[in-house]
Amino acid sequence: MRIALAVARQGSLSAAARALGTTQPTVGRRLEAFERRIGVKLFERDARGLTPTPLCAGLLEGLERMDEGALTVERRIAARDTGLQGSITVTSLDWFGDFVLAPILTRFGARHPLVTLTLINDDRRFNLSRREADLAFRPGSFDEEGLIERKVAEVSYGLYASPAYLERFGPPDFASGCAGQPIVALQERSPRSPLVRWLRGLAPEARGVLHTNSIWSQLAAAESGEVMAALPRVLGDRRPTLRRIDTLKAGLVLPIKLGVHADMRETPRVRAFIDFAVSELKLRAVELKPD
Structure with missing residues (x-):
């Protein structure tokens, strides 16, 4: 039943296997065995993947409750007072x-x-x-x-470039939105993220040379002398190969939260x-x- 719920949530055997930490053949075999055991099909296969049958769709609410109940039990067992071990x-x-x-x-x-x-x-x-x-x-x-x-914690960000970049391209012209100046940007999942909005506000006309989901990649790209990058100051300020650029605007400060x-x-x-x-x-x- 746990595998059936994972397949319904994920829409494919491979995605369900990743979510469960197992392999696609294992998920497929166990799902087929379960369907044989209960004597009904739970999923229809089409070009989009696996779609729950009407019977399976009617079972999902109960399966979700069972899953949440099992997870609650697991968390409470994990939280038992075992001391510092x-x-x-x-x-x-x-x-x-x-x-x-x-x-x-x-x-x-x-x-x-x-x-x-x-x-x-x-x-x-x-x-x-x-x-x-x-x-x-x-x-x-x-x-x-x-x-x-x-x-x-709170983390401050700044805009950085190497001395070679500043010598080659000159200081950024924020009045023109940094028109044409090469920059590397963080590939965020949401275009509304504070870092994306801050950088776009500073350099809306800059030429994006590279988008990456890693701050370390941004730092290395900036050190190459070809682009500017927005970096946490705790990293950028201590790199002798980089200079923090005066943006003439308030810097970005992001809160770090623990959950x-x-x-x-x-x-x-x-x-x-x-x-x-x-x-x-x-x-x-x-x-x-x-x-």
């Missing part, structure tokens, strides 16, 4: 996880050797309700039910890590948001 999975953006969280996780792990820590850096929004991760650090708000969020499911918040190892991470981020506050 067990596993914690943390997810974040690439640069923030690499540059900010990895040292914090390492220091916490050194103090609590019975806690197994996993850091996953990915722009995908992991589902904390389904325990794809225990904690998430990301800009913006969380929209999952049952989650608790809190702001733990955790309410069922997991008071688990001793999770609570201890949250308190430790918040304390460490306070010590880095000036570095993340310089005056």
Whole structure:
């Protein structure tokens, strides 16, 4: 039934396999075995993928309730009072996880050797309700039910270029919207994201040479001397190969929020890590948001 629900949600065997952490042949075999067992087809196959039959569609509400009930049980078992031992999975953006969280996780792990820590850096929004991760650090708000969020840091952004770029192209002309000047941009999922809107407001006429979903790619592109890039100041200010450009406007400041499911918040190892991470981020506050 869990596999049938995953196929209905995802629309294909391959997508369901990825969501379940297994393989497409395994999902296909188990779905066929289940259909033989109950004596009815649950999906119709067409060019778009797998579509639930009327019977399957009528079962989905009950399957969703069963799934949520099972997940609640799993979270409460995972949250049992086992002291400072067990596993914690943390997810974040690439640069923030690499540059900010990895040292914090390492220091916490050194103090609590019975806690197994996993850091996953990915722009995908992991589902904390389904325990794809225990904690998430990301800009913006969380929209999952049952989650608790809190702001733990603020990150300042600036516009950067190399000395070679500035010598070749000259300082950006913000009055003309940086017309024709080459730039690298972050490939955001939403064009309404604050970083996308800020950069478009600064340089609406700039020529996009590259779009990438990685801040590290943007930084490397800027260091090549061919483009400008919007970067977190905690990264850009410390690169001797880059110069921060005076944009004549207020810089961008994005809040970083921590999200955790309410069922997991008071688990001793999770609570201890949250308190430790918040304390460490306070010590880095000036570095993340310089005056």
